[in-house]
Amino acid sequence: MGKFKKLIIKSDIMDDDKYFKNLTDRERAIFEGGISMGSLFHQFVGTPVNVDTCASLEKAIEESILLQPAIVEVHVSLDKDMIKNASGSAGYTSLDGNMLNIELTTKINENTIVTCISYNEELDYPLMYIKE
Amino acid sequence: MGKFKKLIIKSDIMDDDKYFKNLTDRERAIFEGGISMGSLFHQFVGTPVNVDTCASLEKAIEESILLQPAIVEVHVSLDKDMIKNASGSAGYTSLDGNMLNIELTTKINENTIVTCISYNEELDYPLMYIKE
Amino acid sequence: MGKFKKLIIKSDIMDDDKYFKNLTDRERAIFEGGISMGSLFHQFVGTPVNVDTCASLEKAIEESILLQPAIVEVHVSLDKDMIKNASGSAGYTSLDGNMLNIELTTKINENTIVTCISYNEELDYPLMYIKE
Amino acid sequence: MGKFKKLIIKSDIMDDDKYFKNLTDRERAIFEGGISMGSLFHQFVGTPVNVDTCASLEKAIEESILLQPAIVEVHVSLDKDMIKNASGSAGYTSLDGNMLNIELTTKINENTIVTCISYNEELDYPLMYIKE
Numbered sequence: 054m055g056k057f058k059k060l061i062i063k064s065d066i067m068d069d070d071k072y073f074k075n076l077t078d079r080e081r082a083i084f085e086g087g088i089s090m091g092s093l094f095h096q097f098v099g100t101p102v103n104v105d106t107c108a109s110l111e112k113a114i115e116e117s118i119l120l121q122p123a124i125v126e127v128h129v130s131l132d133k134d135m136i137k138n139a140s141g142s143a144g145y146t147s148l149d150g151n152m153l154n155i156e157l158t159t160k161i162n163e164n165t166i167v168t169c170i171s172y173n174e175e176l177d178y179p180l181m182y183i184k185e
Numbered sequence: 186m187g188k189f190k191k192l193i194i195k196s197d198i199m200d201d202d203k204y205f206k207n208l209t210d211r212e213r214a215i216f217e218g219g220i221s222m223g224s225l226f227h228q229f230v231g232t233p234v235n236v237d238t239c240a241s242l243e244k245a246i247e248e249s250i251l252l253q254p255a256i257v258e259v260h261v262s263l264d265k266d267m268i269k270n271a272s273g274s275a276g277y278t279s280l281d282g283n284m285l286n287i288e289l290t291t292k293i294n295e296n297t298i299v300t301c302i303s304y305n306e307e308l309d310y311p312l313m314y315i316k317e
Numbered sequence: 318m319g320k321f322k323k324l325i326i327k328s329d330i331m332d333d334d335k336y337f338k339n340l341t342d343r344e345r346a347i348f349e350g351g352i353s354m355g356s357l358f359h360q361f362v363g364t365p366v367n368v369d370t371c372a373s374l375e376k377a378i379e380e381s382i383l384l385q386p387a388i389v390e391v392h393v394s395l396d397k398d399m400i401k402n403a404s405g406s407a408g409y410t411s412l413d414g415n416m417l418n419i420e421l422t423t424k425i426n427e428n429t430i431v432t433c434i435s436y437n438e439e440l441d442y443p444l445m446y447i448k449e
Numbered sequence: 450m451g452k453f454k455k456l457i458i459k460s461d462i463m464d465d466d467k468y469f470k471n472l473t474d475r476e477r478a479i480f481e482g483g484i485s486m487g488s489l490f491h492q493f494v495g496t497p498v499n500v501d502t503c504a505s506l507e508k509a510i511e512e513s514i515l516l517q518p519a520i521v522e523v524h525v526s527l528d529k530d531m532i533k534n535a536s537g538s539a540g541y542t543s544l545d546g547n548m549l550n551i552e553l554t555t556k557i558n559e560n561t562i563v564t565c566i567s568y569n570e571e572l573d574y575p576l577m578y579i580k581e
Contacts, residue, residue, distance in 0.1 A: 055292050069312065071316075072312060075315055075317055076215070076315055080211070080212060080215050083208070083216050083219070084215050084216070084219040084315065085219065085285065086216070086219065087218065087219025087220040087222075087223065088214070088219040088220070088222055088313055089223060089550060090219075090223065091219065091220035091224035091225075091226075091227070092224070092226060092227045092497075093223075093224035093227075094223075094224060094227075094363075095223070095224045095225075095226075095227040095363050096227040096496055098362070098363040099358075099359050099362040099363050099414075100492055100509075101488075101513045103516060105512075106509075106512040106513055106515075109505070109508045109509045109513075110509050110512070110513065112505045112508075113502075113506050113508070113509030113510075116249030116500060116501075116502040116505045116506070117496050117502055117505075119502075120497040120498070120540065121541075122539070141442060142440050142441065142442070143440070143442055144516065145516035146262075147362065147413075147414055149411075149413075150411055153554045169580060173204075176405075176406055176407070177405050178405060178407055180204060181216075181220055181453055182204050183205075183207055183208055183216065184292060185207055212389055226495075228363060230494070230495040230543065231360060231491050231494040232377075233356075233381045233382065233384040233385055234381060234384070235384060236382055237380075238377075238380040238383075238384065241373070241376045241380045241381075242380070242381065244376075245364075245373045245374050245375070245376070245378075246377075248369075248370040248373045248374070249363065249364050249365045249373075249374065252365040252366070252370065252408065252409035253365055253369075253409075254407070273572075273573050273574060274572055274573065275386070275572070275574055276384065277384035277385075279494065279545075279546055281543075282495075282543055282577075290564050308538055308539070309538065310538070336576060337578065337579075344475070344476060344479050346484040347476050347479055347480050347483070348479050348482070349478070349483065349578065350483065351482065351483025351484040351487065352481070352483040352484070352486055352487035352577055353483060353487060354484060354492070355483065355484035355487030355489075355490075356487035356490060356491045357491075358487075358488060358491075359488045359489075359490075360491040437468075440465060444468060445480075446468050446469065447469075447471055447480065449471055
């Protein structure tokens with residue numbers, strides 16, 4: 054699992070601050086976490102993948118999502134067992150939402166939120182949620 | 186601009202309620218609004234489009250996003266002027282984020298949130314925000 | 318299953334004809350069929366869908382793919398049984414490549430090619446092929 | 450610009466050979482080149498990118514497309530000048546089709562085809578074509 058951090062460039066945040074006066078810092082961190090999780094899901098699901106290409110895909114997802122507003126940290130770990138099992142006669146599969154294990158951290162001023170996605174057995178689908 | 190509404194099926198919401206105990210109803214409505222806005226942006230940007238196909242694409246976006254958790258209303262209006270201007274010798278263009286004018290309403294119990302995307306001239310990019 | 322046809326606008330084809338002098342008309346029709354089939358697969362896989370929204374999604378896929386070069390006819394039929402079975406507690410699923418039954422017709426001068434995708438049981442994946 | 454090669458695993462190709470008896474080796478190499486070019490365009494357009502993340506995105510595109518049938522070589526070079534110019538106040542942009550410079554090689558038995566995409570100034574859109 055790769056790990057990337059970035060410094061928040063204050064001037065970026067300031068530019069659009071006035072558009073979020075109706076949200077608390079915590080609410081905006083939750084909003085940005087939701088946006089980025091929905092974004093990466095629908096951007097990358099469908100990508101051809103097998104166990105040998107997980108590393109480059111994980112890194113590309115991490116670096117691209119780190120660019121989005123308020124994101125300060127991203128961890129992506131694709132489920133290698135699921136990917137191996139799904140790779141049949143063609144030697145690869147299409148990335149499926151169930152294969153995603155991702156944590157991304159958004160920060161607005163002093164408020165930090167960790168947004169997650171992982172396959173939930175009880176619900177039988179990939180659940181997006183906020184970590185305690 | 187099409188308009189679709191759906192009834193919230195209470196049992197759906199209840200199923201995953203326990204995973205969101207760390208959020209207020211308002212926070213969860215904001216979270217789901219962010220997820221769905223990020224989702225549709227990255228699902229549909231890139232779709233071949235011209236002025237004659239806007240109606241069917243708007244309807245498909247609306248109906249698909251209405252399926253997502255907590256969404257009770259979706260309005261999609263693609264910018265026909267931008268699409269016309271971008272459709273050059275090929276007679277069509279790829280859907281660009283700047284062309285999106287969308288409002289989606291999420292509801293958790295009594296809390297309703299309207300999440301929007303539209304092109305912001307000052308920032309020169311499509312801004313996602315919460316409507317007052 | 319919807320059905321859309323369009324007239325080829327000769328001037329469009331002519332514009333880029335010179336870039337395809339190294340291909341026969343049949344080869345170019347095959348090339349354009351492959352491009353459009355790969356395009357729609359990776360554009361639309363991942364879209365939230367259930368049996369009630371199939372019709373609008375099928376129509377949007379058909380109309381958008383008809384815009385692409387050399388396409389003269391498109392038929393899209395999503396597999397309602399698969400979609401129903403995959404729609405669990407959330408009431409919908411993400412469109413999967415296995416759910417696609419599509420035929421698209423490309424025409425270059427007098428040469429017509431029908432490109433297909435459908436789930437192949439023997440290979441256990443959605444096969445793209447040229448119809449006899 | 451990265452560069453990856455792979456050995457064709459004969460048994461993979463053989464599995465689905467019987468489905469392509471109506472195509473010559475050259476025609477099938479053209480078909481697979483078209484599919485993969487259409488696929489990567491619609492899979493990756495829309496990804497958040499700036500000049501610092503080009504390398505990881507280029508590598509992920511190359512490795513994922515190399516998995517597809519008949520592909521033996523892929524070169525991806527994103528247009529850094531366009532990406533820099535498009536990265537405004539937000540510090541990044543969405544990957545646009547005009548930014549793609551890609552060559553991919555498909556091989557069926559002794560027949561090799563190089564499929565390309567690059568921005569064409571005359572047509573003012575990204576042209577997909579077969580290299581002499």
